[in-house]
Amino acid sequence: MLITINGQGMEVALDPRTSLLDLLREHLELHGTKKGCDQGACGACTVLADGERILSCLALAVQYEGRSISTVEGLADDGRLHPLQQAFIDHDGFQCGYCTPGQICSAIGMAAEIGRGVPSAVTADLAATTIPPTRDELRERMSGNLCRCGAHNGIIDAITEIYSAEAAE
Amino acid sequence: MTPFSYARAGDAATATGLGMAEGAKYLGGGTNLVDLMRETIERPDRLVDVTGLSRMIAERDDGSLMIGAAVRNTAVAEHQAVRERYPVLARAILSGASGQIRNMATVGGNILQRTRCAYFYDDAARCNKRVPGAGCDAIDGFNRTHAILGASPACVATHPSDMCVALAALGAVVHLENTAGARTLPLVDLHRLPMGRPEVETLLEPGELITAIELPPLPWAVRSTYRKVRDRASYAFALVSVAAVLDRSGDGMVRDVRLALGGVAHKPWRAFAAEAALRGRPASEACFRAAAEAELADAAPLRDNGFKIELARRTIVAVLNELAGETA
Numbered sequence: 001m002l003i004t005i006n007g008q009g010m011e012v013a014l015d016p017r018t019s020l021l022d023l024l025r026e027h028l029e030l031h032g033t034k035k036g037c038d039q040g041a042c043g044a045c046t047v048l049a050d051g052e053r054i055l056s057c058l059a060l061a062v063q064y065e066g067r068s069i070s071t072v073e074g075l076a077d078d079g080r081l082h083p084l085q086q087a088f089i090d091h092d093g094f095q096c097g098y099c100t101p102g103q104i105c106s107a108i109g110m111a112a113e114i115g116r117g118v119p120s121a122v123t124a125d126l127a128a129t130t131i132p133p134t135r136d137e138l139r140e141r142m143s144g145n146l147c148r149c150g151a152h153n154g155i156i157d158a159i160t161e162i163y164s165a166e167a168a169e
Numbered sequence: 170m171t172p173f174s175y176a177r178a179g180d181a182a183t184a185t186g187l188g189m190a191e192g193a194k195y196l197g198g199g200t201n202l203v204d205l206m207r208e209t210i211e212r213p214d215r216l217v218d219v220t221g222l223s224r225m226i227a228e229r230d231d232g233s234l235m236i237g238a239a240v241r242n243t244a245v246a247e248h249q250a251v252r253e254r255y256p257v258l259a260r261a262i263l264s265g266a267s268g269q270i271r272n273m274a275t276v277g278g279n280i281l282q283r284t285r286c287a288y289f290y291d292d293a294a295r296c297n298k299r300v301p302g303a304g305c306d307a308i309d310g311f312n313r314t315h316a317i318l319g320a321s322p323a324c325v326a327t328h329p330s331d332m333c334v335a336l337a338a339l340g341a342v343v344h345l346e347n348t349a350g351a352r353t354l355p356l357v358d359l360h361r362l363p364m365g366r367p368e369v370e371t372l373l374e375p376g377e378l379i380t381a382i383e384l385p386p387l388p389w390a391v392r393s394t395y396r397k398v399r400d401r402a403s404y405a406f407a408l409v410s411v412a413a414v415l416d417r418s419g420d421g422m423v424r425d426v427r428l429a430l431g432g433v434a435h436k437p438w439r440a441f442a443a444e445a446a447l448r449g450r451p452a453s454e455a456c457f458r459a460a461a462e463a464e465l466a467d468a469a470p471l472r473d474n475g476f477k478i479e480l481a482r483r484t485i486v487a488v489l490n491e492l493a494g495e496t497a
């Protein structure tokens with residue numbers, strides 16, 4: 001089957017049992033995406049499928065035939081870190097770093113959701129078409145990404161720096 | 170995982186043709202099925218991917234809303250008609266799982282997701298749902314999250330969906346199809362109570378595919394909401410949840426009401442007794458409390474979950490108070 005990973009089309013032959021996460025890590029040697037729980041509970045395996053954040057551990061790779069997958073390895077531009085990657089460093093958004101690739105991919109997908117007006121469980125006015133990226137909104141929307149080291153405050157600070165600035169523009 | 174073949178279906182006829190085979194299962198986002206297959210609790214030998222089916226949300230002339238079975242949970246919750254006309258449904262979906270999971274999960278898969286009873290997942294435990302006749306380790310075990318309504322000596326598990334609680338309150342209709350034909354079923358009748366056969370969870374016939382959900386016109390559902398009580402602020406299943414739709418008249422009476430509970434039973438629980446106790450009565454806290462009592466009169470606590478009865482009572486009252494307090 002044909003699948004695009006970080007902009008590059010690839011032909012892969014797979015047992016249908018292979019998860020998208022195992023395709024990335026075991027077959028393509030892209031170890032940036034992490035396996036935490038392998039059952040949907042931690043968010044470490046978050047990648048973007050055509051820009052939407054998903055959990056690669058609960059995805060069979062065959063379901064994503066023909067789709068375009070982005071992982072943390074694809075974010076830097078010619079050796080220059082993605083602004084959100086730099087913000088994670090600046091704000092101590094990690095300790096051990098295990099959850100970080102998932103946090104960053106999730107935040108990028110999350111920002112696109114806020115941008116197109118998707119409400120969240122803490123959005124007071126469901127009819128509103130623009131939703132300010134307040135701390136409460138960001139925390140609720142990032143709740144699918146756990147950090148065992150407790151770096152959540154730095155993580156939200158980093159995301160706030162990048163996406164509140166964008167929203168203000 | 171046991172081996173299986175995989176095929177994509179682009180339309181309902183192709184899906185049901187493939188799905189009729191013994192051992193075949195439909196695959197939505199996979200967020201529940203792939204997990205259960207990895208645990209070998211589910212062992213299909215053919216997966217029919219139905220995410221290519223209808224992803225349409227259509228507003229019809231009679232005021233009803235048709236939602237295709239393959240629509241992702243996020244897409245339902247962000248749809249303007251759902252947000253404005255059926256806020257209870259948007260709120261229920263947004264309170265479930267995580268952003269990533271809601272992007273993957275389909276409407277059909279959400280409805281047919283299986284229980285989160287820990288003994289169901291643990292193959293060292295006895296579970297009638299997993300192995301019919303084996304016994305149930307939850308009944309005398311750690312059963313804090315289990316059912317208080319409609320349970321049986323065979324199974325005390327709950328249905329975990331938030332979305333279904335809102336669909337139950339809204340009187341949603343499920344559209345079904347297999348090679349023998351198409352039919353519809355009220356959502357509240359789709360799931361079964363466990364009785365003696367907890368392994369049979371729905372009234373679905375072999376190979377039956379959910380093709381769509383229909384929300385009947387309910388103009389007063391603009392005044393509706395969903396409240397979920399759980400162990401942490403986000404990303405946890407409900408201990409108790411309440412979906413409510415309230416039509417209050419100018420003189421403060423309950424003209425009509427829809428109420429459903431989550432986290433309390435083997436199916437999304439439409440609170441018919443509470444509704445009957447409220448219609449035509451004052452929209453007051455005393456009446457809300459009496460209605461909650463009526464609904465919970467038959468509630469039966471297990472060793473660890475007696476708190477759910479009081480929690481359900483308070484949550485029903487709080488949600489109705491909130492809706493009664495909103496100006497029309």
Ligand SMILES: Cc1cc2nc3c(=O)[nH]c(=O)nc-3n(C[C@H](O)[C@H](O)[C@H](O)COP(=O)(O)OP(=O)(O)OC[C@H]3O[C@@H](n4cnc5c(N)ncnc54)[C@H](O)[C@@H]3O)c2cc1C
Binds near residue numbers: 040265329377378404
């Ligand atoms: C960590 C975690 C937390 C979660 N928290 C919550 C929560 O708080 N609240 C909540 O409500 N849910 C929660 N969920 C569950 C989640 O909502 C479900 O897994 C999801 O809705 C299932 O949808 P799916 O499309 O991925 O289904 P799948 O996993 O693809 O399928 C589920 C079942 O539905 C069947 N099926 C799928 N589509 C059809 C169809 N069209 N016709 C007939 N059969 C079909 C499949 O055969 C399978 O049996 C959580 C899940 C995880 C992993």
Ligand code: SF4
Binds near residue numbers: 289296297305308323
């Ligand atoms: S409550 Fe139901 S699902 Fe849980 S162990 Fe008992 S039979 Fe199995």
Ligand code: FES
Binds near residue numbers: 040041046058
């Ligand atoms: S590894 Fe996928 S959610 Fe934990």
Ligand code: FES
Binds near residue numbers: 094095096098147
């Ligand atoms: S930095 Fe260690 S888990 Fe998040």
